[in-house]
Amino acid sequence: MEDTAPLPALHHDPAPEIAALALRYKRANGPLIAVMNRLGGSIEAQVALLPAGLQDQIEGLTRIALEQSYRVAGAGRLAPRLGPRAAPALAALTGAAGGLGGLPTALAELPFTITLILHSIRGAATAEGFDPDHDITRLECLRVFGAASPLSVDEGVNTSFLGARLTLTGPALQRVIAAVAPRLAAALGQKLAAQAVPVLGAVAGATLNAAYLGYYREMAQIRFALLRLAQTHGNGPVLAAFQAATAPARVTRA
Template sequence: MPGTSKTNVISSLSASHEEEIAVLAKRADSASGMLMKLVAFVGSNAENILESLPDVAKDSLEDATVWALDLAYRGASMTSESRMAPDVGKHGHKLASVFTGAVGGFAGVSSAIVELPVTVSIMFAAIQKAARAEGFDPKDEEVRRECLLVFGSGNPATTQDDGINTSFLASRVLINGVTVHGLIASVAPRLAAVLTQKLAAQTIPVLGSVTGAGVNYAFTDYYQELAEIRFALRRLAHEHGEEVVRLSFNSAMAERKRLKSR
């Protein structure tokens, strides 16, 4: 768009769409709420227990994450194609993750690791639901790949800027340019870092059952929130063009950062 300023590009959106994007920026900015800060605190104070595990066990977490993502991706495809997935309501996936977190944390690290693929699959289903709500077909392979990218959009256990303000729309090349396994391999390290915090919070048997339930709820809520933001922006990008939506969203995020720095 030669000769067109950034301001003019953004102003091509209607006032209502600019307001919608501003709301999405606010949600992205506050996605890691107080519950996630508590998770980070509990996890950081329990990490010494994880450090005592054999290196083989610690090194296997990323491999387990790759396996869990692959299982969730393939399982989601089969569920979508069979049209057997029930409507679990607004909070259904969060409640399901609470149950698996409680069970997974009961025996400490050993049961928490076994529970990982189930929890990842529940979170992936919640992400797919967000895509469907914005008019995207969760059976479509490109949409399922976009769902995978949600796991790489930020770290819920940190208050630092983890790149989520620019990653929502900067993914088209990645989606179309690699295999599913390559995409999973690129997302897995970020998700594994998040799951390390989750495991740390679930290391104490029985008490880990309580923290596991809370951690799973917080994580599922976080990724569902990111998915709702991502697919709302994707819908707007389809309607108005990716550049104009990206510039408007980044401008809204920058404004929020400026106001917070006062």
């Protein structure tokens, strides 16, 4: 019997999907910025009105909430699956409750909001074929919070997730939380500023919670889709293609 060469593996061209993911990334901030424009006022000015030291308190609460959310993430499979409309509705309800009493209730609401967002991030991982209860996937879910804050200036694509994989240890978990907590705390500080006025803050909290959940869920969907593509086509090619597709257009002189 003659030996025959093995058939080459059939891999689809990832370029169209990467281009679509890059377009989604560029558009991610649009709806939230529109929401803030409708609410009116300057977020920066509102943040400046927060009591001194509150931002440190917010970051501390964010770290604790991330650790707690990570610990209970394994029980996420037992929680009801929220559809694309149910999750933002629940986030809005939580944000409204947090804004009713101003800063005290808004601070108390933070852990619930973070847990709800993390649950949606886990759903994005599942949709791309990843086991959300696998230790490495759970770490990747936390790293989604390291995406640029919805209301911050775009600092470029955070592509560190396509680098070396972390082995799950206590120090590794703490490094991830230490890296993402300041960014998430900054975003939540902006949300709290909008919730600072009792009753009126309920409207802002409901609107922003739904928008924040949508933003981080979108970042998670993009992140895990790229991870899926990287497993097939390699980190380097996928990373280079995504960076090229999201790079600002260069202005050339005639």
